[in-house]
Amino acid sequence: MKIISTNIGARKEIDWKGTLITTGIFKFPVDTPIFLDFEDVKGDEISDRENHGGILQATYVYSVKHYDHFKPLYPNLEWQLGMFGENLTMDDLDETKIHVGDTFKVGNAIIEATLQRDPCLKLGVRFNDMKIIKQFWNTTFCGVYFKVIQPGKVTVGDVFVQIKSCLENPTIADLYLAKRVDTGA
Template sequence: MKYEEDKEIKTGICKQATDEAFLHKGGFHGDDVADLRYHGGPDRAVCVYPFEHYAHWEKEFGKPLPQANFGENVTVTNMLEKDVHLGDIFRIGEAVIQITQSRIPCSTITKRTNNPSLLKRMIQTGFTGYLCRVLEEGIVRQDSRITLLDPHPKQVAVLYSNEIYFRGQKNVEGMRKVLAVEELATELKETLESRLSKLVHL
């Protein structure tokens, strides 16, 4: 992907619409990840972004956004960060997925959109989208419905976890609440545990 005048990076953020794709434990067949340090893997196999946010950003920044602007694999409706929870399990087409963490947006979004304010605003609003692991593999079609199979009993909203991650670095109770979700992505769990250990040993 080229950005600014003559700079170029290797990225998997630019997605193309498809009628159907097989979803396996590592993600959608044919969908590559350029930087495995920060993207992909079993805990982050699927990136989901709420469609409603597109209208918000288009109004705020005054220009239309292309499909899959945020590099998401699946664009959804009625599944905002405030309404879904870490550990929630959904059926999507033939597959079953589970929310593992909020999406931690990176600078590639800024490069793709040529909008230096977007990354900051995503963090401020918590409109980041979220990541999922695949519990059952299967085909997902463009018109597949997403159905909540098993709501997580802890009811820790993705939006709340965003608040703790980005602005609650000293919120011991908040970090413990997020960490109480055993299904949390391993890397995020380790980050929060590290922050927490430094605080409780002060």
């Protein structure tokens, strides 16, 4: 797994059908390394600290291969990396093969897989279409939240080197599918 884009978002206020929504989901690629810290990515906006960021969700990682599934559903959208709110866009990330607790060295950082990303209203706002939420639920393309064990800089081209495998734990896709059943999505 290799980083093909590092993405940062700024605070943005959107008028969504008469309701003002503050979000950091509008992330865009940056040309400089980003710093993965214990509770977030330095310089990246997290507007909803109750549901994003923190120890277990310090950074969000998504696969560029998943974009191929959604692009045909939204042909008129202006696509760029970071569309799903991810800090790191990878060349190949497979949630069915990453287990909770799997640990990786990437750049100067060490990170541990913790959780799936559940779709929320802000993903719908980003796509300007709430249908994306159900479409997202109907896949295992949820992306992976990581806890930062050792803070550090990462940049485009850095490779994830697995340093700990936890095959006895559920995969990120297992967590996601269980959550989907729990929510009735």
